[in-house]
Amino acid sequence: MAGSERTKMAAGEWYTCLDEELEALRVIARDAVFEHNNLSPGRRGNIGPALKSLLGAAGGSARIEAPFHCAYGFNIFLGDSVFLNAGCTLLDTAPVRIGKRTLLGPNVQIYCAEHHRQAAGRQAGLEIARPVEIGASVWIGGSAIILGGVSIGDGAIIGAGAVVTRDVAPNVTVVGNPARPVKRG
Template sequence: MTTEREKMRTGKWYDCLDPELEALRSAARRAVHQHNTLPPWGRGAVAPLLHRLLGQVGEGVFLEAPFHCAYGFNISLGDNVYLNAGCAILDSGSVTIGTRSMLGPNVQIYCAQHHKDAARRAAGEEIAYPVQIGEDVWIGGGAIIMPGTTIGDAAIIGAGSVVTRDVAAGVTVVGNPARLISG
């Protein structure tokens, strides 16, 4: 029998209220709590529990506190990635952030799409779409990256933008929804 975790991982509709998934989110909350409450001199760049939880952490990664993630193990961070204070990654799908990319304060990355049918949504049905952020990307403070989007290398996302579709490499987008202004 296919588990809800396996359905989530393979891009199928799954029950986010499943006990196994809740236990995994609980483990992530513990790791995030440690990261957010340790003093900077005791936490380092990424607190120990969170570092072990994350799928991949490159050299020179730095996560400011507070930070939040849903599961953690779906997040891959390239070398020298910087996440400013207040970043939240709801990683029901895979989230890849490329080398030297920087996220401003309060950037939010979402992978889950809840069901449009109210009864199915109330029952916890959702589907996860991956988010891919290339290398050397700059995402301004308060930007929101929606499920299933890809941001190309060296792109710039303006502060407060809502990215609802893919962004090409080397361009700048701003607004809600984000639209091309240069590139």
């Protein structure tokens, strides 16, 4: 399908990240992230001004601790009272939607981009973007990794260090690599 690489990325098609328009958008995000990470906490507030204006949405009292990293920013949608602890990385090549009152522990990583499986495709910068949907009142423990295409239901708990490769039902606790539900006794 013809179109810009950004259009292909947004449509969930294979695109090349080695594209001038996408690089320009990443530069804007890096500048906003730099400001956020380097402002004193009192001047930064809950989210640095440049980063907040870049985000797709940031509900009331949403807070992102520094340091933080994202790829584009405009694909990040935070509900009311969402909290991202220090060291979180959101590679938002596709929409990342995080529901109200959800808490992300330190160093949580969300990766929407999936690189091509063939070496030649990777060398050409080919990747595909898969969205991540996280419900309300979810708790994601420190250093957990959420892969693209995953949906996490309301009230779920993701254990520290878990690698989430598939959907998590509401009110379920998952742990491990790959993340599996914890059996309740």
